[in-house]
Amino acid sequence: MTVPAPDVDAALAGRPALLADACQRALRYLEDLAERRVAPAPEAVAALGRLDFALPAPGLAAPEVLSMLDEFGSPATVASGGPRYFGFVTGGALPVAQAAAWLIAAWDQNAALSVMSPAAALLDAVALRWVGELLGLPAGTGGCFVTGATMANATCLAAARDAVLTRHGWDAAGQGLVGAPPVTVVVGAQAHATVRKALGLVGLGRDRARVLPVDDQGRVLPRSLPPVNGPALVCLQAGNVNSGVSDPFAPLITWAHDHGAWVHVDGAFGLWAAAAPATAGQVTGIAEADSWATDAHKWLNTTYDCGIALVRDPAALQSAMAAPAAYLPGAGRQAMHFAPQSSQRARGAEVWAVLATLGRDGVADLVDRTCRLARRFADGMREAGYGVLNDVVLNQVIVDFGDPARTDAVIAAVQEDGTCWCGPTTWGHRKAMRVSVSCWNTTEDDIDRSVAAIRSVSGKGSTRW
Ligand SMILES: *Cc1c(COP(=O)(O)O)cnc(C)c1O
Numbered sequence: 001m002t003v004p005a006p007d008v009d010a011a012l013a014g015r016p017a018l019l020a021d022a023c024q025r026a027l028r029y030l031e032d033l034a035e036r037r038v039a040p041a042p043e044a045v046a047a048l049g050r051l052d053f054a055l056p057a058p059g060l061a062a063p064e065v066l067s068m069l070d071e072f073g074s075p076a077t078v079a080s081g082g083p084r085y086f087g088f089v090t091g092g093a094l095p096v097a098q099a100a101a102w103l104i105a106a107w108d109q110n111a112a113l114s115v116m117s118p119a120a121a122l123l124d125a126v127a128l129r130w131v132g133e134l135l136g137l138p139a140g141t142g143g144c145f146v147t148g149a150t151m152a153n154a155t156c157l158a159a160a161r162d163a164v165l166t167r168h169g170w171d172a173a174g175q176g177l178v179g180a181p182p183v184t185v186v187v188g189a190q191a192h193a194t195v196r197k198a199l200g201l202v203g204l205g206r207d208r209a210r211v212l213p214v215d216d217q218g219r220v221l222p223r224s225l226p227p228v229n230g231p232a233l234v235c236l237q238a239g240n241v242n243s244g245v246s247d248p249f250a251p252l253i254t255w256a257h258d259h260g261a262w263v264h265v266d267g268a269f270g271l272w273a274a275a276a277p278a279t280a281g282q283v284t285g286i287a288e289a290d291s292w293a294t295d296a297h298k299w300l301n302t303t304y305d306c307g308i309a310l311v312r313d314p315a316a317l318q319s320a321m322a323a324p325a326a327y328l329p330g331a332g333r334q335a336m337h338f339a340p341q342s343s344q345r346a347r348g349a350e351v352w353a354v355l356a357t358l359g360r361d362g363v364a365d366l367v368d369r370t371c372r373l374a375r376r377f378a379d380g381m382r383e384a385g386y387g388v389l390n391d392v393v394l395n396q397v398i399v400d401f402g403d404p405a406r407t408d409a410v411i412a413a414v415q416e417d418g419t420c421w422c423g424p425t426t427w428g429h430r431k432a433m434r435v436s437v438s439c440w441n442t443t444e445d446d447i448d449r450s451v452a453a454i455r456s457v458s459g460k461g462s463t464r465w
Contacts, residue, residue: 010199011062019063023102025070033082033439037418044075051207083439083446084420086377089269089396090239094441100353101303104346110338111145111346113392114162124335124348129178130355131308134363135274135294142314142341143294144321145347148307149268152293153198155309155321155340157233160262160291161202163316164231173319177203184232185209186261188247190218193265195235209235217391218243222251232261238283238292239270242425242434244374244394246270250285263289269298269438270309273394275360276367282393294350299367299395303442306347314338366440370395373447374437379453382461389427397435401458404431410458419453420446 010145051410079085081092091099107119128143147153147218160271161183164171170180177183181225187209200206212220218240228234234256238246249265256263265271265286271294273279274286286292290313296306311317322337324330359368371394378399387400399422401407411424411433425434437447 007250014062016261018066020065021063024032025066025074026098029070029074030081032284033079034358036079036082038082038421039415039418040076040078043450047066047072047242048076051316053315072380073161078421079438080421081444085439086435086450087421087423088434088436089298089436089438091298092441093303094301094354094357095438096357097350099355103401104349105351107346107428109346111340111344111348113329113334114332119344120346120349121333121335123346123352125333126350127348127355128308128310131294131296131351132310134355135271135292135310135359136280137292138287138312139309140314141310141312142317142338143310144317145306145344145351146309146334146339146341147305148297148308149192149293149295150170150197150268152268152295152307152309152442153192153195153264153266154201155234155317156264156291156311157198158202158206158246158340159169159311159316159320160233160264161204163290163313164233164260164262164318165175168231170231181231184228184261186226186228186232186234186256187211188212188218188220188235188237188241189214190220191237192241192266194268195237199235204233209329217244217245220247220252222248222255224256225252226254227364228259228261232256232259233264234261235264235266236289238269238273239394240269240396241268242396242398243390243394244270246273246282246286247442248285249283249288253288254369257288261292264293265289266293268293268295269436272363272367275373276364276371277372278368279394296347296354299370299438300351300354301366302347302350302354302364303326306351308351309339330431367395370437370439370442373442373444374435376444376447377435377451380447381454384436384451384455384458386458389430393414395437397437398425398427399433399435400427400430401433407431407433410454413457414454417453417457422454 109117109119132141162172168181180347185204189211196206236247253263274283290382292310294308296302297304317338374395374397375392378397379386380401388396389400401410422433422435425432
């Protein structure tokens with residue numbers, strides 16, 4: 001039987017032009033990212049329908065497909081990589097992150113095993129070590145790259161679950177939770193939604209955790225802590241997703257460890273406070289925890305998707321994540337045996353490129369600068385007569401425009417105006433607007449233009465840029 005040859009020659013011949021075309025289109029896209037309206041125009045979103053057709057039997061030509069992607073896809077994106085996107089906690093990819101991501105796409109490496117990519121394996125290990133150093137975590141901390149902080153939380157909590165049960169004589173990795181001693185889980189009242197989701201994923205339940213009360217900024221109160229015994233884990237937080245505050249780690253971790261509990265910290269963005277002298281004091285004591293979840297695609301401004309799970313005892317991570325098989329090498333540091341996923345893109349290579357480029361000083365500056373810009377945003381809102389509901393200690397600002405209907409209306413008008421983009425939240429039972437300054441390319445001028453636009457659409461001043 002003969003296997004008909006695919007048209008490899010034609011594909012190879014077309015590849016340089018195809019990639020050059022993609023590069024040109026990408027550069028054109030990025031060129032006006034800072035000046036286009038942040039949310040896409042409704043017509044652009046409607047035109048996306050042009051990409052929704054029946055799967056063609058004979059495929060289309062690749063240049064045509066790329067052209068359609070750009071013509072209909074690009075205008076319907078959100079300019080979240082631009083300087084005036086303040087929604088959720090969203091970084092914009094640094095140029096070196098994008099360039100490294102392109103090169104890594106050309107490599108097309110599977111970073112699961114060192115034999116599959118010595119380059120990815122080394123860069124993964126170096127990037128994890130650098131991240132640990134930047135964040136002041138203990139030397140020898142283990143870790144892995146995952147899709148985001150959600151999966152980083154789940155990964156750490158799986159390691160935590162197995163470790164605390166092992167200490168109490170139960171082989172959770174082997175036997176699961178059926179018949180296991182109950183695991184006490186403690187979370188702060190303002191734990192991120194994904195911590196609860198991660199607890200559900202690892203079989204500890206979204207809703208059975210004991211909840212510790214918090215102060216008016218969202219910090220766990222380090223007093224009247226409950227007695228905890230048996231296998232236990234305590235989830236703390238660096239960087240409340242609304243207010244930006246971090247829990248008081250030193251007393252909470254001491255209490256948890258006195259009770260034999262594992263301490264996990266969700267620090268999707270807030271962990272990076274440790275990397276800048278001006279904010280490091282907000283996370284004092286964090287290095288005493290047992291595991292940490294964070295993101296590179298938020299404050300470190302890598303491309304999506306890139307989360308990082310860090311575990312003090314690499315053996316605990318490995319015992320929860322290893323997938324031994326005769327054909328899969330196990331010796332040395334094999335990424336797949338420290339991570340929930342096996343096949344994976346070389347996320348560590350991009351993080352390596354970003355950290356090598358920024359250096360310690362660049363990361364500190366990124367954190368420091370965005371925090372100062374958040375304060376400028378808050379000042380602008382206060383000057384306009386609006387309430388800022390949080391102490392602006394990090395890169396997050398919560399703005400109150402009065403009654404809930406008015407706040408909703410202002411947020412809708414801000415999004416529709418397109419100068420900047422901010423989303424809603426609820427803070428202390430009040431409807432409010434959330435602002436997160438997380439992007440490397442935001443300047444004072446961007447803050448001022450955004451403040452002016454918000455004032456204008458909310459009827460407090462007609463200054464338009
Ligand atoms: C964003 C965020 C998460 C989830 O991160 P993903 O990268 O979206 O999975 C978890 N915790 C906190 C505090 C966050 O801000």
